[in-house]
Amino acid sequence: MLKARIQTAVSLIYPPRCLACGDWVDSDFGLCGACWRETSFVSGTCCDGCGVPLMGEDDGFRLECDDCIDHPRPWQQGRAALIYEGTARRLILALKHGDRTEIAGPAAGWLERAAAELLEDDPLVAPVPLHWSRFLRRRFNQSDLLARVVARNSGLAYCPDLLRRTERTPSLEGQSRSQRYATLARSIMAHPKRAKQIRGRTVLLIDDVMTSGATLTACSEACLGAGARAVRVAVLARVTHT
Template identity: 40%
Template sequence: MEFGSSLRSRNLPGTLLRSGTDWFVRLLYPPVCAGCGMFVAGSGALCPTCWGSVRFIERPYCEVSGAPFDHDLGAGMVSPDVIANPPPYEKARAAVFYDGAARKLAHGLKYSDRADLAGMMAQWMMRAGRDVLDDSDVILCVPLHRRRMFSRRYNQSAELARAIARLTGKTFEAGGLGRVRATRQQVGLGLRARQDNVRGAFAVPVARNPAIAGRRVLLIDDVLTTGSTVEAATRALLRAGAERVSVLTFARVASPGGETLYA
């Protein structure tokens, strides 16, 4: 018998044991659709109905904000909003529109302790944000204030950032940005109220400045609505010396106010 065949034979009991364990776990906890709970073939999957409701954001879109265009305006085009009010970040990208099963996924991660969804959502984000991922040195997330963190137990944006860092091998600075002032929830607020709500709410801890200064930062959040939160966070990172900041979110609200339907 060849050495390789002998080695495989010795490993066979362990392989069979793992297969048996996997089968038993699947028997006790069969995989279900992450959107509706229907049984599916494998974990981290959607049923055909939920999959059909997901609207992935594809080009053409604004090169800076990532806002989709109704029709192709040509390479490198930016939206009128960006021309009138240039954002502080370099680029923003989002994987999907915040509706259908995608909204259920975001809602489950944020409010229903479904941290297990972060891995699948992170893979969609990586597909949508390959350009900003490749052009970044370090990954950060939009933080929660300590009081909200205590009540919610985990930060959904941190879970997404951690999953993306694990999949890409990039560094995730978990404490690189802090929320130094408690704010109202943004849901239901208009643009001006959102901007006022998060103004001065973020800062880079002095001890973390070396991890930010001179670096190309990728800021992760779950849902982009008006952009007020990521813009305030970006300004704090730039004040701390970041070379530039790009933004990557799981979902994007097609029209302001749409997120209130699932709040």
């Protein structure tokens, strides 16, 4: 009762605003109607490899996009909550580079709903790691913020340092697919102190954005090389190639 009264008082002093545009909304950490309509949520039939939307209906068999067929993924299954465009892109950039960490909570909720199937069978949740030098500069790992909420809400085991980056790689922006894979080769490894946790487990990797899949490939290969039974991936947004 007291908590509810405090929340009511806070909402009167600080009414909730849209995460994207700052306009008034009915609930905390939501989107206004206009921004919601401009946010490309993934729904319906999607690729089982990367989560990108697909035409047609689910026929009960595994469905993959051309990109996943041409470039087989080392992970078992993947899902994405959003398409990386419009409002979704602005929100992710604000979270990642604008210190808008309050976005992580509701965004993790969207991700959790999109990845509901991947949360079955008690997977071990882990974020895509950030190199320590970038962590010091940014002060947080956006993938960790998302993964932590997903694990907590789902009641799943969480290991924030299951993987680590052994090299500080340059930005992947603007690089071709082959350049991205070459840049990340052997730059991510399983934490040696987490061997018992990873061996024989299904690992669910959480990241903010998937472009070519190079980072998630490096992470998946590190998990499998350390003895994971299988790897699944869930990303807040998927870049589509038009």
